[in-house]
Amino acid sequence: MADALGPADLVFCSPPRDDVPLLDRLGPVAAAGFAGISLLPGDIWRLEEAGMPAAEIAARIADAGLAVREVDCIACWLPSHDQAVRSPMNDLLQTLTPERVIAAAARIGAPSVVVVEMMGTAAPSLDEAAAAFARVCDLAAEHGLKAQIEALPPGNIKSVHGAARIVEAAGRANGGLTVDTWHLFRGGSTLADLAAIPPGRIHTVQINDAPATPADDLLRETMNARLLPGEGDFDLLGFVRTLDAIGSTAPIGVEVFRAGQAGTPIGETADQWMRAARALLGQARGMA
Template identity: 45%
Template sequence: MSLDQLLLAAGTVQAVPFFDRLVPAREAGFVGISIFAADLEQLDQQGVSHREVRDRVADAGLFIHEVEIVGNWLPGEPTKANPGWLAALLQRSTPERLIDLAEAVGARGVSVGELQGVAWTIDAGVDAFAAICDRAAPAGLHVALEYVPTGTIPDLATAWDLVRLTGRDNGGLLVDSWHQFRSGSSLDLLAALPAGAIKSVQICDAPAAASDDLDSEMIQGRLLPGDGGLDLQGFVAALRATGTTAPCSVEVFSATLATKPVDEIARLCAEKADGILKGSRHG
């Protein structure tokens, strides 16, 4: 794989029924997708088997990069006042459950994040992340840790310390442009990472000035790549400096974008992301 190969993230098309995403994604030039655990819950309720999910994704000429997102993995009690549906979903999103789902649908990995406000220590984090990696390894799955500025693993430096100390080959980082800039994380640190540290990349844009409500901006106020004020050229240049072979997922949580037809969403995401990636190659 390479950074120039595009994936369509589940969050970009979360309002679209899962199977309706597949053909538009492939026709827009995406090679793969991600899927939420909640998508699989809905399909289960409809009587759709995991094998059918796997087969229909393959028939569309795509692959599933990750099942998102392991949210209940650190020891301790949640302190963040998430909406009830999200709190319940995160509690269900254990490593064991999502790893089993990823293996069943033929995904290549799972993502991990801290969204519940669980207090932690680096030692507890290393132990917990190592356990996820060890549980995922026999299935050949990678485990990608996403730093979230409104969570308790808020930035690249903290997440990289955890991953580095864990020392598992299948464990690494999920580097998201929105999280990178809204957390104030360093592009120099990003560029200095070893290639194997990065398992996943997500790209979107945002206004240069952050919202007063980062949680709201995170889940509904992102912009298409190139439509905002983030230094995406610098972001991609830093990623290229690492030598990463992770593909690039276009993740645009946007209430505005979600009003468009799915084929238009896919086309816009592919065109905008490709423009940023091409610009970085020639910059």
């Protein structure tokens, strides 16, 4: 499936606002000026369970003027994930298998799937992670999809440069990375690490901000205390300029998890994210 969006396009990343049903997200997100939207697997499954075929879901998204950028995420893909300690969160994550998520993404016409590690099981070796990711890529390739690892500092693939090593070791043409600014800077990676990544391996980009000093609880911070681009201390100008300098063709997603956002009008969130992203990109690219 061809990628329809490029680095001048902005994508609304749905996970922080999954309190709003997918069909209710579409109009406000498009009205704010976003060209694309990411979906959660549950967005698709809930509508299908209610009787809406995937083709109709895809048509509703297209009719709103939005492109599906990715389905986020596959979370049960390493061998150790089958032995995860039982908890409500891990029980949910174990339903997010490559087979189920890739099939849903293919039905909806998404070009790619995001792959994360956040179950808290034993850290994989490079060889173990590469073999498991290669399998995900092969399953995705059967449907013409790409797959991208998103590093999560609270998980066992903590850094963008570490995730990049897994992608290269897996050796699959459709394998790549999701580069999120919170994960990049909180995971100890640098802009030099970013510049060393082949641009074709950067499938998706997500921007947000945070204070220079990390919180004591990184999981709580990443899920509840991110800031809008420009509100914190991350070198977001350098981030965007580095992507442009290496020739990244990925669109720019906005993903801001913050306390108090759920339950507010989705249009307010979309407008706030868009204003912050446009201001950042305008300054970074000399258009402000």
